[in-house]
Amino acid sequence: MKKKLTGALALMTFGLACAQSNVDVSTQSGDSNYATITQTGQTNSNTLLQTGNSNLADVDQTGWSNVNTATSTGSFNEVDADQVGTDNGNTVIQTGFANWAKTFQSGSDNMTAQQQNGNFSDVQADQQGGDNAVYQDQFGNADWAAVSQAGNNNYAHQLQSGHFNIAYYNQSGNDNSADSHQTGNGNGSLGVQTGNSNELGQFQTGAGNWAADVMMGDHNYISLVQNGQNHLHMGMQSGQSNTIIVSQSN
Template identity: 40%
Template sequence: MMIFRIMNPNTFVSQTNQNFLTMKKLLAGAFALMAVTVGFAQDNHDETTQLGNFNKAKVDQHGKQNSNNIKQDGNSNNAKVSQYGQYNSNKTMSVGNKNDELVYQSGKSNSNDTWQLGNRNDATTKQYGEFNKVNQKQKGDDNSVYALQCGKRNEITQNQNGDDNNASSEQYGNDNKAAQSQKGYDNNASSWQNGARNVVSQNQNGDGNSAKGTQVGYDNKISQTQTGDFNKAIAYQIGDRNSIKETQLGNKNYANDFQDGCDNDIVVKQIGNLHDHVGIQVGNSNSQNILQESGNSNGGACCTPLMPDPKCPTNSGGC
């Protein structure tokens, strides 16, 4: 004999309501999880604007509170930005055609600001560490700028106005500063710092000039200023609290200074054309003050009454 059990309709309705409530809770939990996931994704911020044709931008941000802003106005510009860590920020803008920008930041609170106006310019920024800053601006065509920092609280500022200029700066350590400015054509500037609290300042106005500053140690200072064409300035420091200041006004002048020790000082000023100077200091607390002007083909090293040089006229009484 078959026995049929008749269920109470109220029991069926109650069970259905319970299943509905359970499903509602599951869906609510799922949406809450999705909201949390979206919240984490929104920790980083990106804003990319492209006006023109064939522009490319690639952005990778990993961590939290990183910020990126890219603006491209023109054709065939390319930007690639990678940020790892937290509180890093990047702003890049290219106005023109075929400009390239590469930014890589890893660490905490690093910032980069790059601005390019013209065609076929190239800008690179690489930062590793904390609280480093890079500011780079280029106006013209076929310029190239490069900045690399590894450490804490380093600063690089590079500005170029003209065509075919190149600037590069590298910093290793803490609290170093480098500022390079070039206006004209075919100029080259480079700085390399390893240590802490070193300062390099290089300014060039003209065509075909070259400036190079190298520092290894602490609290060293280099200042190089060149106005004219085809001038060359070199400064190299090893040690602490050394200072080199080179100023050249004219064309085809040459200055090369080397310091190895502590508390050394060199000041060089050359006005006119075809002057050359070589300064060497090895030891501590040495001082040089060189001025050359109003003539051509002067040399920075010559004879003195105590150290006669056969190359100097015998009736000159020294230099």
């Protein structure tokens, strides 16, 4: 009976230790790939797959139950993920040459998903707070997208299909949402939201279109659609419950 009890206690201790351990599964196929994984805390998880040549990954996880999943296929792609806090999630998929994906998460329950299919594109996400979400999709070459979020329950999506597009969002507050969809080449979008429950949509199809919107306050709304070439839009809202709707085409 004593032996059975001792065995059961040992099994429970082993299971508890495993349950609280960090997990890393990293796989490399090709030449001159390099990965650095640092996990501090409990139940953090990292899954990394590098296929090709000279891909680079730097993953740092500090806290509890953070999850990072990254796949790089091609050459000279780079993933840089920093997670500090609890239950943050990051997913990166890179296909091509010399793409760069950077994520910094501080807080809890933040989520980032980044997809790059092309060459020489950069994507960045910075989240501080809780329950924020960033989705960034790049299909083309030399695109650049970045999001900075500070607060809770903010949402941002940046979609770039084409080449040489630029998109930047800065959200400070709670429950803000921002969407940038760019189809074509050489388009630029900027959005700054300070306050709560602001909503921004910027949709660009064509080439050389530019949009910049600044929203300060609560419950403001801006919708922009640009079709064609070389359109310019600038919007500014200060206060509450303001609405701007713009459509430009040629």
